[in-house]
Amino acid sequence: MDQFSNTDIFVFFGYLLIMIGIGIGLSLKKGDGTTQDYFLASKSLPWWAVGGSLIASNISAEQFIGMSGSGYVVGMAIASYELMAAITLVLVAKYFLPIFLKQGIYTMPQFLEQRFDSRVRSGMAVFWVLLFVFVNITSVLYLGALAIETILGVSLIYGIVGLALYAASFSIFGGLKAVVWTDVIQVIVLFFGGLLASYLVLTAMEGSFMGGLSALYEKAPEKFDMILDKSHPEYKNLPGISVLIGGMWIANIYYWGNNQYIIQRALGAKSLQEAQRGTIFAAFVKILLPLIVVIPGIAAFVIGADIAKPDQAYPWVLNNYVTTGFKGLTFAALIAAIGSSLSSMINSTSTIFTLDIYKPLFKQNNASESHLVKVGKIAAAIALLVGCMVAPALGALDQAFQYIQEYTGFISPGVVAIFLFGFFWKKTSANAAFWVVILSIPLSIAMKFGLPNLPFIDRMGITFLLCCALLVVISMMDNKDVDADPKAIHLEKGLFATDMVFNIGAIAVAGILAVIYAVFW
Numbered sequence: 001m002d003q004f005s006n007t008d009i010f011v012f013f014g015y016l017l018i019m020i021g022i023g024i025g026l027s028l029k030k031g032d033g034t035t036q037d038y039f040l041a042s043k044s045l046p047w048w049a050v051g052g053s054l055i056a057s058n059i060s061a062e063q064f065i066g067m068s069g070s071g072y073v074v075g076m077a078i079a080s081y082e083l084m085a086a087i088t089l090v091l092v093a094k095y096f097l098p099i100f101l102k103q104g105i106y107t108m109p110q111f112l113e114q115r116f117d118s119r120v121r122s123g124m125a126v127f128w129v130l131l132f133v134f135v136n137i138t139s140v141l142y143l144g145a146l147a148i149e150t151i152l153g154v155s156l157i158y159g160i161v162g163l164a165l166y167a168a169s170f171s172i173f174g175g176l177k178a179v180v181w182t183d184v185i186q187v188i189v190l191f192f193g194g195l196l197a198s199y200l201v202l203t204a205m206e207g208s209f210m211g212g213l214s215a216l217y218e219k220a221p222e223k224f225d226m227i228l229d230k231s232h233p234e235y236k237n238l239p240g241i242s243v244l245i246g247g248m249w250i251a252n253i254y255y256w257g258n259n260q261y262i263i264q265r266a267l268g269a270k271s272l273q274e275a276q277r278g279t280i281f282a283a284f285v286k287i288l289l290p291l292i293v294v295i296p297g298i299a300a301f302v303i304g305a306d307i308a309k310p311d312q313a314y315p316w317v318l319n320n321y322v323t324t325g326f327k328g329l330t331f332a333a334l335i336a337a338i339g340s341s342l343s344s345m346i347n348s349t350s351t352i353f354t355l356d357i358y359k360p361l362f363k364q365n366n367a368s369e370s371h372l373v374k375v376g377k378i379a380a381a382i383a384l385l386v387g388c389m390v391a392p393a394l395g396a397l398d399q400a401f402q403y404i405q406e407y408t409g410f411i412s413p414g415v416v417a418i419f420l421f422g423f424f425w426k427k428t429s430a431n432a433a434f435w436v437v438i439l440s441i442p443l444s445i446a447m448k449f450g451l452p453n454l455p456f457i458d459r460m461g462i463t464f465l466l467c468c469a470l471l472v473v474i475s476m477m478d479n480k481d482v483d484a485d486p487k488a489i490h491l492e493k494g495l496f497a498t499d500m501v502f503n504i505g506a507i508a509v510a511g512i513l514a515v516i517y518a519v520f521w
Helices: 006-028 035-043 047-058 061-073 076-103 108-115 118-152 156-171 175-206 209-219 248-257 260-267 272-288 295-303 310-321 326-361 369-396 400-408 412-424 430-450 456-478 500-519
Strands: none
Touching (some): 047 175, 047 272, 061 076, 061 118, 061 295, 061 326, 076 108, 076 260, 076 272, 076 412, 076 500, 118 260, 118 310, 118 326, 118 369, 118 400, 156 326, 156 369, 175 209, 175 310, 175 326, 248 412, 248 456, 260 326, 272 500, 412 430, 412 456, 430 456
């Protein structure tokens, strides 16, 4: 902690203690005795809580550390994950949320059983739990601990344990309600602290924020190319126009439309309108995020940061450019982001395990609500413990953000295919969905090793098309004599209607994105 003043230490630990106190206070409140209370926050969330929690759950060490590291290497092109997410959120709010809320579900696997059968539900539930524990929770713990080690000099393993205890203080005992209400506070801190770090490093370069941005563009114009040329060494991770019309759509639709720890916030909203307004609010915030999570990495590159690996770019900026008093706040913002994401992942892992694995597979359909909540808390604790044990193994990675995207991409093409066809094509059969669930990961693995030079985003796109073809062929064989599968969803007229506030927001998001890509093509 040599570079932390007493003021910084006071601010940092003061923030952590306040958040832990709030989380424990919410956890001790009555009202989490039922599964709806614990897993869906009693369906009481207003739009601003939904939107704030969506962003807090999404922004983590993956962005602050991982995306800044990728910004150091590749530049603004990595921001396509954020910018494409904004338009994806609009589509999810308009076309996915009405269906999910109409079905009255708690989890994504539960929807899959309603639309298909228990085989599809169980298969995807197991895949999701493994993905959350071994990729999401593990990588967030590792990246967060790496930042703590770089900035505070605390050993990696102690950082991992500290983050786990911090997240556990409000995620395990308080359920989604405690997670969301602490998210609302944490998103304000992480946004302010993140902007502050960018402001200070840019101001230090040229005397003003806009001057610093101009200097970055002048000294490293190649870092502002949104669409990479084939000659670029990072083309394998961001393959040109595919980020706009190819596999990145699969990554974004999966993450924002079919991902339990994201959709769970909307499922806990007071109403469909509140869920949609919260989602469009989150879309606007996503457009601003590159200023917080990519610009510091580019600045570190231009300044010539003395770092051993790209993922150290953001901690380096904090150490060298954030001034006394504010350093504790910006570091608290980073911990806020990590804590929010961890708590969301832990809560969703326990939700899926309890309701989609334990309850149906262990014949606990008559289990009391309090028993299921207890199982959920135990599952959350075990998921966190396993994450702590595996996290140190990620130390060999160069850009952890790309690791997360690639290995999530093994499952996302099949998931997106079965949800889209399940929503919008009445002939889609349970057998077709089951075989796509079973074959999508082997298909992705086969393509990874069979076509090693194919960018993983393109691989996701091709795997998605193969999954779609498989769905169509098997469904046509199963339902050749009928117009619709017996479990098809019937979309009544007006289901996708949205109000004026949402429509204006959607047009504004699309317009801003069009301008950004037109300018930085």
